[in-house]
Amino acid sequence: xxxxxxxxxxxxxxxxxxxxxxxxQDMNHNxxxxxxxxxGMGLKLIYYSVGAGITDKGEVPNGYNVSRSTxxxxxxxxxxxxxxxxxxxxxxxxxxxxVDTQYFGPGTRLTVL
Amino acid sequence: AQTVTQSQPEMSVQEAExxxxxxxxxxxxxxxxxFWYKQPPSRQMILVIRQEAYKQQNATENRFSVxxxxxxxxxxxxxxxxxxxxxxxxxxxFMKGGSEKxxxxxxxxxxxxx
Numbered sequence: 407x408x409x410x411x412x413x414x415x416x417x418x419x420x421x422x423x424x425x426x427x428x429x430x431q432d433m434n435h436n437x438x439x440x441x442x443x444x445x446g447m448g449l450k451l452i453y454y455s456v457g458a459g460i461t462d463k464g465e466v467p468n469g470y471n472v473s474r475s476t477x478x479x480x481x482x483x484x485x486x487x488x489x490x491x492x493x494x495x496x497x498x499x500x501x502x503x504x505v506d507t508q509y510f511g512p513g514t515r516l517t518v519l
Numbered sequence: 520a521q522t523v524t525q526s527q528p529e530m531s532v533q534e535a536e537x538x539x540x541x542x543x544x545x546x547x548x549x550x551x552x553x554f555w556y557k558q559p560p561s562r563q564m565i566l567v568i569r570q571e572a573y574k575q576q577n578a579t580e581n582r583f584s585v586x587x588x589x590x591x592x593x594x595x596x597x598x599x600x601x602x603x604x605x606x607x608x609x610x611x612x613f614m615k616g617g618s619e620k621x622x623x624x625x626x627x628x629x630x631x632x633x
Contacts, residue, residue: 448612448626464620503619510565
């Protein structure tokens, strides 16, 4: 049981490039989340999903897109990377919404230069 | 909107001693949950302890316990018998019942000294 896994662990992008951050969970959780953590701050919610095919915006969705074709996977797409997207990105999952604990992946450190 | 405040950016404690991290929150909700997450240098967010607002009894998990003061909207974390492995950032977080959103404080950096 690996829990929540994320790839890559580190990435450097040039301004205007695009990339996809991968997230997979093997706990059969219905709900999945993407957060970003800026230096010295707590995490902020980018997008979340309540099940395959259903996603919704969080607090800071601009510049990102998500999809959820399976229960296990919840990739985050960055289009036209900007320096403001330099951050650490965390994926999380939970069995239920608003009650259950969220379990986090190890994070991806992204730098946009 | 809910807010979470951690007023201690950094703290330090000697190994084997006890330390308390502070957290206050602001909400008008009656159904909510509070969490403490630990983030070691590895960056992984690890759940330390969780408290349901409707429960009067303070949550405990081994050396970790909370002091939940609902009327004062305070949720402090007490770490007993501190260990070197407790060195980490600690985040207090709030979740409204039925919501997808965890609201985090800015964190407290705890250093346990040998």
